[in-house]
Amino acid sequence: MPKPVTLTTAGGVGHLQLNRPEAANTINMPLAKALGEAVDRVAEDDSVKAVLLTGSGKRFCAGGDISAFAESSDQGRFLSELASTIDAAVQALESLQKPVVAAVHGAVAGGGLGIMLAADVIIAAEGTSFVFAYPSIGLTPDCGSSASLPRAMGLHRALAFALSGRPLSADQALSQGLVTEVVVDPLTRAHEVVTAWMAGAPGALGDVRRMLREGSGLSRAEVGIREAATIGERMATAEAQCLIPAFLGR
Structure with a gap:
């Protein structure tokens, strides 16, 4: 069975990839635990000097795996445990003493926003959609996004985004400070960024x-x-x- 998060290293760069493409890389407990374990390995590996963060398949991350907690016998407890587990992984990613670049594409929603915002430079593909998502199913944010989103966008823009229910296009995300660049090929551009980091x-x-x-x-x-x-x-x-x-x- 494929790992829900993969870590490969080459040339001093650790490549973290969310790897549930069949489920739009939505966050379930195995992915949350695997992300934390992978980030811990990056932190402990002195040969890794910079980090690349991506998602496999058609979308970077479509947020939480709604079916996973909807089917739980104790939904509130399960969701709290899942939120705590993925938050620990995001905090570890935020705390890395190594620069992080994210290449995002397709869709970034819910908890995917918090994972993405743990990166220092965010390169988005043209056509990427950004969605706050939580209130549409009666829920509230996780993955640290209630802090990282206003830090990136400013409080009032973050509130307008979160309360409107409307997605942001890639160009809107760029103009509002949510991402760093919008390009045709974000992975190639992200590799250029880490290559420059490694050369400095x-x-x-x-x-x-x-x-x-x-x-x-x-x-x-x-x-x-x-x-x-x-x-x-x-x-x-x-x-x-x-x-x-x-x-x-x-």
Whole structure:
């Protein structure tokens, strides 16, 4: 039976792929657990310096597997456990000290939005549809999207999107800050992004993504203390010791 999430590594890049194409990569318990396990392996593998996130088949992720929790004998308990499990995986992805690029296509709905927004750069295919989805079946968000969505779009745009029930086109998602780029071939463009990361200073980029993601939860004084400590630590790394002399010698 195919794994619900696959992880392949090559050239310092870890490729995480949601792999339930027959079910539009909807989130069930096996996928939620597998994503968390795969992200943990990426975190522990020092050879992986950057991450590519994709979905197999025709859609990136169509949200939760409604049939899975609709058939449960204790629907509320099952759904809470599923939400907790996939949230742990998304938090682990958000916390990686390695830059993440997502290539999305087809449809991104419900929990798929939260998974997607764990990436730092989001490349969308032309024609991709973005749907908040939860209220249409009487539910509320998971996968951290009640925090990540307004952070990406701004509060009022996020509220308008979430409350309207209407999907956003790829171009609308771009104009409202939900994605970074819209292209014909998002996978090729995402490979270009990670190739550029690997040719530069992926370790520094990992620290940058961590600092920017954590900065909003810190006071200005705490930000300054963390920045001073981190930049000092970075100075001792092989990356900095190689790149600074090269810069000075241009």
